[in-house]
Amino acid sequence: MTSPHDDGALVGASRREEALYAGLVAVYRELETALADPTATTDPAWIGAKHAEAAATADELRALAAALGPRRLSAAPVPPAARAHWSRSAALAAEAARLGAELIARARSRQAVLSAALGGAAARRAALDAYRPSPAAERPRLTA
Numbered sequence: 001m002t003s004p005h006d007d008g009a010l011v012g013a014s015r016r017e018e019a020l021y022a023g024l025v026a027v028y029r030e031l032e033t034a035l036a037d038p039t040a041t042t043d044p045a046w047i048g049a050k051h052a053e054a055a056a057t058a059d060e061l062r063a064l065a066a067a068l069g070p071r072r073l074s075a076a077p078v079p080p081a082a083r084a085h086w087s088r089s090a091a092l093a094a095e096a097a098r099l100g101a102e103l104i105a106r107a108r109s110r111q112a113v114l115s116a117a118l119g120g121a122a123a124r125r126a127a128l129d130a131y132r133p134s135p136a137a138e139r140p141r142l143t144a
Contacts, residue, residue, distance in 0.1 A: 013064060014086055017089050025095050025096050027054045028100060
């Protein structure tokens with residue numbers, strides 16, 4: 001049997017897990033909005049900060065999963081509040097997984113657009129370089 005203190009800690013940890021999943025979904029949605037248009041300019045530093053935020057959240061979720069796992073797998077009774085948090089966390093985790101997969105697809109799409117644009121720019125640069133005479137080439141001078 002568990003004590004009320006253990007149940008309180010379990011509910012608190014379960015509440016924290018739900019909040020972390022909600023935060024992860026929010027970060028993924030922000031990134032999804034920012035990457036929706038593959039031709040739009042997005043600040044790489046902002047994307048890096050969001051990536052770091054998501055990674056820190058995932059690290060904390062892993063630690064909570066390790067702490068909550070034994071209780072979830074045991075036959076011991078669980079307070080209804082903890083069970084409700086677990087149910088909402090599961091739904092949020094599924095949403096985060098879906099959004100994460102979509103973000104990967106969007107990022108790859110955006111990468112392809114950028115690669116094509118850079119390839120086109122490189123081809124134009126090569127054409128211009130071939131058209132321009134070399135600066136070392138002797139230019140004829142007009143004399144009077």
